[in-house]
Amino acid sequence: MDESALIKDAQRGDLDSFNTLVLAYQDVLFNTALRILSDEDQAADATQDAFLSAFKSINTFRGGSFKAWLMRTVTNACYDELRRKKRRPTTPLEPDTSDGDEMDSPRWLADKSMSPEQKLEADELEHAIQHCLDALPSDFRTVVVLADIQGLDYAEVANATRVPLGTIKSRLARARLRLRECLQGFWELLPASLRLDKETQ
Amino acid sequence: MTSFRDVELLSAYLDGQLSPPDSARLESRLSSDASLRAALNDLRSARGLLRQLPQRRAPRNFTLTPKMAGIKPPEPRAYPTLRFATVLATLLFLATFAINGLAPIRATSFASAPAPASGFGMGGSGCEQGCGGGGPETAPQAAGPATEAPLQTFATNETPTPDIRSSLAVQPTQATDNSQPTPELLNKNSAPTEMAPNAAPGMGNAQPLPVQSEAPIPFVWQIGLAIVAVIFGAAAWSIRKFNESKFRKRWK
Numbered sequence: 001m002d003e004s005a006l007i008k009d010a011q012r013g014d015l016d017s018f019n020t021l022v023l024a025y026q027d028v029l030f031n032t033a034l035r036i037l038s039d040e041d042q043a044a045d046a047t048q049d050a051f052l053s054a055f056k057s058i059n060t061f062r063g064g065s066f067k068a069w070l071m072r073t074v075t076n077a078c079y080d081e082l083r084r085k086k087r088r089p090t091t092p093l094e095p096d097t098s099d100g101d102e103m104d105s106p107r108w109l110a111d112k113s114m115s116p117e118q119k120l121e122a123d124e125l126e127h128a129i130q131h132c133l134d135a136l137p138s139d140f141r142t143v144v145v146l147a148d149i150q151g152l153d154y155a156e157v158a159n160a161t162r163v164p165l166g167t168i169k170s171r172l173a174r175a176r177l178r179l180r181e182c183l184q185g186f187w188e189l190l191p192a193s194l195r196l197d198k199e200t201q
Numbered sequence: 202m203t204s205f206r207d208v209e210l211l212s213a214y215l216d217g218q219l220s221p222p223d224s225a226r227l228e229s230r231l232s233s234d235a236s237l238r239a240a241l242n243d244l245r246s247a248r249g250l251l252r253q254l255p256q257r258r259a260p261r262n263f264t265l266t267p268k269m270a271g272i273k274p275p276e277p278r279a280y281p282t283l284r285f286a287t288v289l290a291t292l293l294f295l296a297t298f299a300i301n302g303l304a305p306i307r308a309t310s311f312a313s314a315p316a317p318a319s320g321f322g323m324g325g326s327g328c329e330q331g332c333g334g335g336g337p338e339t340a341p342q343a344a345g346p347a348t349e350a351p352l353q354t355f356a357t358n359e360t361p362t363p364d365i366r367s368s369l370a371v372q373p374t375q376a377t378d379n380s381q382p383t384p385e386l387l388n389k390n391s392a393p394t395e396m397a398p399n400a401a402p403g404m405g406n407a408q409p410l411p412v413q414s415e416a417p418i419p420f421v422w423q424i425g426l427a428i429v430a431v432i433f434g435a436a437a438w439s440i441r442k443f444n445e446s447k448f449r450k451r452w453k
Contacts, residue, residue: 015272019264030259044260051263055270122255129254147216148251154218173205173212180247190250 003066010058018055025067026051028150029074035145036078037085038134046081050074068156075142075160082138125189132182139163140175147172203240211241215248267448274448276441283437290430297423301416 001024009017029050033043050073061069133141139161146157147168154172158165183190203211213219214227231238267273 013272015265015267015270018270022264023262026259026263027256030263031256034257035254040260044263047259048263051265052269055265125250126254129250144251148248149254151252154216169213169218170209172216173209176212176244176247177205177208179251180243183247183250190246 007058007061007066010055011061015055018058021066022051025070028067029070032071032074032145032150033078033081035130035133035149036075036138036141037081038130042081042085046074046077049080050077053077065156065159068152068159071146071150071152071156071160072162075146078142079138121189125186128183128186128189132179132186135182136175136178140171140178143168143171144175144179148176203237207237208240208244211237211244215241215244274445277444280437280441280444283433283440287430287433287437290426290433294423294426294430297418297426300418304417 001020003021003024006017006021010021026047030043030047033046033050034040037043037046050070053076054070054073057073133144136144142161143157143163146152146160147154152160154165154168157163157172158168161168163171210219210223210227214224219227231241
């Protein structure tokens with residue numbers, strides 16, 4: 001895939017070229033939105049909005065990292081979604097068990113590579129990490145999602161969030177510190193290789 | 202216990218974002234400070250956990266449709282021309298009705314206003330063709346009185362009275378036999394078109410007057426314009442529909 005050629009064609013209004021880029025980046029953008037918003041439906045909406053907004057403003061792309069540019073659009077879409085959520089808080093319509101607990105969808109049934117136990121552990125760990133991410137302020141969460149989950153470098157994160165590089169460093173350090181503290185509460189879920197050093201508490 | 206400044210340094214060090222001198226300084230501190238080393242391991246573990254988060258597949262494709270992107274199917278090349286031709290033909294078609302509709306009114310006003318100047322005795326809307334021939338022949342005898350009398354007539358009698366009409370209808374020859382037109386007779390000049398046939402036979406040397414005015418634009422032309430408008434309109438519509446369906450089929 002010649003990304004720059006596709007971008008140029010998309011800038012001339014070629015929707016096919018843009019859709020090729022969409023297919024290449026939709027998983028990354030969806031995961032970013034999912035980690036920031038912690039809700040699949042909202043993440044899907046934000047991703048769709050981000051791609052739509054990206055197509056409309058693709059002529060403002062002046063080179064550099066296209067991924068970082070797309071990350072900026074999805075970050076903006078997530079912030080819009082968070083603001084909307086704050087204005088109109090909603091109650092999730094997840095089915096409850098007889099005890100009133102939320103019932104998780106049995107996603108592991110579809111995954112043949114893991115045993116149900118392994119999948120359950122992985123899901124619990126994912127929930128724990130997502131819980132700790134949700135506890136972060138949205139600015140910190142965005143930085144940590146872009147840098148640590150999506151693997152963007154500091155300059156790309158700064159570009160995506162339109163925040164100075166020094167602020168990115170500071171936010172990332174604070175976010176990691178808070179995550180470390182939060183994850184201590186899920187000690188038993190952490191894999192042995194990644195267990196946090198209890199002595200530092 | 203590590204300070205936040207140290208955590209910030211350790212975080213940047215983990216990502217390789219420290220300058221070489223700062224990295225060297227931190228590494229010398231790490232070799233001697235166990236708590237700093239533990240903090241670094243904690244940060245590394247936290248980052249490792251985040252990086253191990255499974256990447257979910259997008260629940261659906263987020264490709265854009267032309268409708269979402271606000272893209273309309275491109276106009277066929279011939280469409281603007283056909284559309285213009287349709288509009289033009291329709292306007293011309295409507296104009297023919299307007300012109301034909303206005304023609305009798307114009308003729309009537311023409312007949313009533315300039316009659317005194319063109320001599321007397323011709324009246325009616327068929328004057329455009331008939332008066333020209335009859336006027337000059339009768340003018341030598343009637344020019345004098347004709348120029349003055351109608352003015353008086355218009356001043357005194359604004360509308361022709363029924364008795365005049367009936368007398369003219371019953372005795373058509375009186376109008377022409379009498380070379381000195383009376384005001385009553387002159388008033389007949391401004392009478393409606395249907396009076397002309399009654400007056401015509403008695404005009405002596407006057408040429409026959411047309412019975413009614415012909416439409417300036419023939420009916421055949423109107424039909425032709427209507428057909429042209431319909432054909433071009435249908436062509437424009439079908440070419441556009443065909444283009445839209447082709448565009449939609451492509452994006453299905």
